[in-house]
Amino acid sequence: MPEADAVVILGGGIIGFSIAYYLSQDPQYKGRIHIVDAADRLFESASGYAGGFLARDWFAEKAAPLGEFSFNLHRELANRYNGHERWGYLGSHVYSLSLNDAPAGVRGEDWLLAGTSRAQAAGCRREYGHVSRPGEAVNEDGTPAWMAPQTGASWNAIAGTDDCAQVEPRKLCEFLLSECEKRGVAIHLNTRATRLGKNTDGRLSVVELEATDRQSKPTFLPCSDIIISAGCWTPRVWATLFPTSAVEVKIDGLAGHSVIYRTPRYTKPFLNASYGPGEHSQSKDQHISYAIYCPPTKSWTYSPEAYARLDGDGKPEIWIGGLNDNSTDLPLPDLPTDAKKLINPARLAELRRAAVQLTGMTNPSGGVAEDDLEVVSEALCFRPVSQSGVPLSSRYRTERWVSVQQVFQVRRFG
Ligand SMILES: Cc1cc2nc3c(=O)[nH]c(=O)nc-3n(C[C@H](O)[C@H](O)[C@H](O)COP(=O)(O)OP(=O)(O)OC[C@H]3O[C@@H](n4cnc5c(N)ncnc54)[C@H](O)[C@@H]3O)c2cc1C
Numbered sequence: 001m002p003e004a005d006a007v008v009i010l011g012g013g014i015i016g017f018s019i020a021y022y023l024s025q026d027p028q029y030k031g032r033i034h035i036v037d038a039a040d041r042l043f044e045s046a047s048g049y050a051g052g053f054l055a056r057d058w059f060a061e062k063a064a065p066l067g068e069f070s071f072n073l074h075r076e077l078a079n080r081y082n083g084h085e086r087w088g089y090l091g092s093h094v095y096s097l098s099l100n101d102a103p104a105g106v107r108g109e110d111w112l113l114a115g116t117s118r119a120q121a122a123g124c125r126r127e128y129g130h131v132s133r134p135g136e137a138v139n140e141d142g143t144p145a146w147m148a149p150q151t152g153a154s155w156n157a158i159a160g161t162d163d164c165a166q167v168e169p170r171k172l173c174e175f176l177l178s179e180c181e182k183r184g185v186a187i188h189l190n191t192r193a194t195r196l197g198k199n200t201d202g203r204l205s206v207v208e209l210e211a212t213d214r215q216s217k218p219t220f221l222p223c224s225d226i227i228i229s230a231g232c233w234t235p236r237v238w239a240t241l242f243p244t245s246a247v248e249v250k251i252d253g254l255a256g257h258s259v260i261y262r263t264p265r266y267t268k269p270f271l272n273a274s275y276g277p278g279e280h281s282q283s284k285d286q287h288i289s290y291a292i293y294c295p296p297t298k299s300w301t302y303s304p305e306a307y308a309r310l311d312g313d314g315k316p317e318i319w320i321g322g323l324n325d326n327s328t329d330l331p332l333p334d335l336p337t338d339a340k341k342l343i344n345p346a347r348l349a350e351l352r353r354a355a356v357q358l359t360g361m362t363n364p365s366g367g368v369a370e371d372d373l374e375v376v377s378e379a380l381c382f383r384p385v386s387q388s389g390v391p392l393s394s395r396y397r398t399e400r401w402v403s404v405q406q407v408f409q410v411r412r413f414g
Contacts, residue, residue, distance in 0.1 A: 005032050006223040008207050010193050010237050011230030012037035013047035014169065017176040019227055024183040033185045034221065038212045038233070038335055040190040042177065045231055045336035048170040049258060049381040051307050051319050053092065053291050056163040063390040074165060087171035088310035090269065090289040091161025093131050095147070097294040097358070098156045128157035131288065133268065139362075146265035146308075147292070148360055148369040158293075166289035171312045193226070194218065196241055212335070231384040232332050251392065253332035253382035255339075257347040258321035260376040263359050266308055266316050292358060294322075304354040317376055320355045323347055324383075332382055343380045 007023065009016045012035045023029050039045075054074055059067035074089070083089030130142035137145035143155045181187070190212045197206040197220075207226060210218045230237045232253030238245070269287040290308040294300075305322040330342055352375070360369030386392050 006221060007033050007225045007227065008193070008221060008223045009033065009035045009227045009229055011035075011228065011233065012042050012187065012189075013045050013229065013231050014173050014176070015047075015231070016227075016229040017047075017173060017180060019229060020180045020185045021176045024180060024185055031184045033180075033183075034188060034223075035180070035185060036188045036191050036193060036209060038190070038192045038230075039337050040212070041337060042187075042189070043170050043173045044339070044381075046256075046381045046383050047173050047231075049379040050169045050383075051258070051305060051321055052088075052167040052169040052172070052309060053305070053307055054165040054167065055159070060389060066391060071163075071165070074167070078165075078167075081175065083167070083172070083175075084287070085314065087175050088166065088168035088289075088312070088314070089172075090166050090287050090310065092159075092164040092166045092289045092291045092307070093128070093157060093161060094159040094164050094291040094293065095143070096156050096158045097150060097153055097292065097297075099153045099295060099297055128160050130155075130157060137265075144266075144290070145362075146263055146359055147290075148358060148362055150357075151366070153297075161288050164291065166291065166307055166309045168309060168312055193237065193241060196226070232382045234384065249392070250387035252326070252385050252387065254385045255325040255330040255332075255342075255380060255382050256321050257323050257325075257344065257351060257378070257380050258319060259348055259351045259355060259378050260311075260317050260319050261352075261355060261373045262315075262317055262376060263373055265361075266318065266359070269310055269314075269316055294354075294358070299357060300350065300354055304351070304358070306355065306358055311376075318355070318359060320351050320358075323351055330380075336381065339380045339382065343378065347380075348378050 007029060009020055016035055016037075020033050020035055024033055042048075054071055056068055056071040057064060074083075077083060078087075078089035130138070130144075132138050132142075132144040139145055139147065139149050141149070141155065143149075147155060177187075188209065191209050192212055193207050194210045195208040196204055197208070199205040204224060204226065206220050206222050208218050208220055226241075228234050228237050228241075232251060234251050235249040238247075238249045269289065287310075289310070292304075292306040292308075294304045296303060302323045304320060306318055306320040308316060308318050311317045325344075325347070330344075333339055333342065352371075352373070355373055356369055356371045358369075359373070361372045363370055
């Protein structure tokens, strides 16, 4: 295989590794795929710290086909490789905290740009009941006892395991990484692409790679294609490689704090023995996870979201986030590994307060729930958000953004 045919993927988050994973199934790419990442460790970005919630159809119209395609791919992958044990793949039963003053939901609304809860993007198409493990303690309203009863609000089940799911995102990324390594995908850490070179006929022929810490001399990798999948850093990579291009890549970094914790009440994942009314009784999921979405209330100005999920060892944990800071509050660092220095303890304390209110120990005297939670880890990461609100995928040659369905296709540019 001629060396000049290498395909170089810039950015080793879940997007870069998904592209490498699917591309490496095609024998014509055997030994030709390279992933280049600027950080010295993988998955220190959004891909490693995300909540890991998946929905089949909670998308704006333009992104809906890609959303459904992606949801089905997740399920297929989990069924094929025992994703349940390897990356905590579970169907998810979704609750929304309903308050009397919450605005009415609109299906398919872009919850991120609108700053609302995802619960409103889900809409509610049918009746979902409360579900809990047989024999598990439940609250008066039938919700599992690890969810704290709320004064002046109620828990509504708004979606179920057929259309929503959960993963432990870092474990999923590690699975993709191990499959890519088995298929000979080369991984270059602590490396950036600094320049592209072309043949005499104008085709891409080489990429110059430089160590991020600049401790070694640049090297040159002959290649025919490059793919930029650097999340929030994509505009910076673009500007470095195409400094004279009139195309502007409009992706911002939306910073999000998150906390992972355990509660003494949520100790076993729920075994799917009996679904509530309206649920699909034929589901193959052995266990389910839970998602909780909340609109802003008197207690918080943002939309907290909490996911009861399985950690890498199959132990239940709860991830809580949803408290976002835009890039003027928290500028995108040079590398995802620099994000730790930007963590704001006050933001983490706010999330912990929300965690206690949602899942703390019920106060026998009827007040706010008590804090008996054990924090496992805290994080800050940056979510790539396109200004159009839908994923961007294009090839440079046309100098135009094209359909998102082409996201896994690799094209040559001249
Ligand atoms: C708090 C939070 C919660 C989220 N929850 C969910 C959720 O529940 N469900 C969901 O579907 N999505 C969620 N997301 C969004 C999801 O995490 C991201 O959309 C996804 O991880 C983006 O993956 P990526 O590969 O595009 O980018 P990233 O994960 O950011 O990876 C980009 C990679 O590019 C590398 N890089 C940077 N500069 C360069 C360079 N010059 N050259 C080469 N490489 C470079 C970085 O080191 C990094 O490894 C969440 C995001 C956040 C922040």
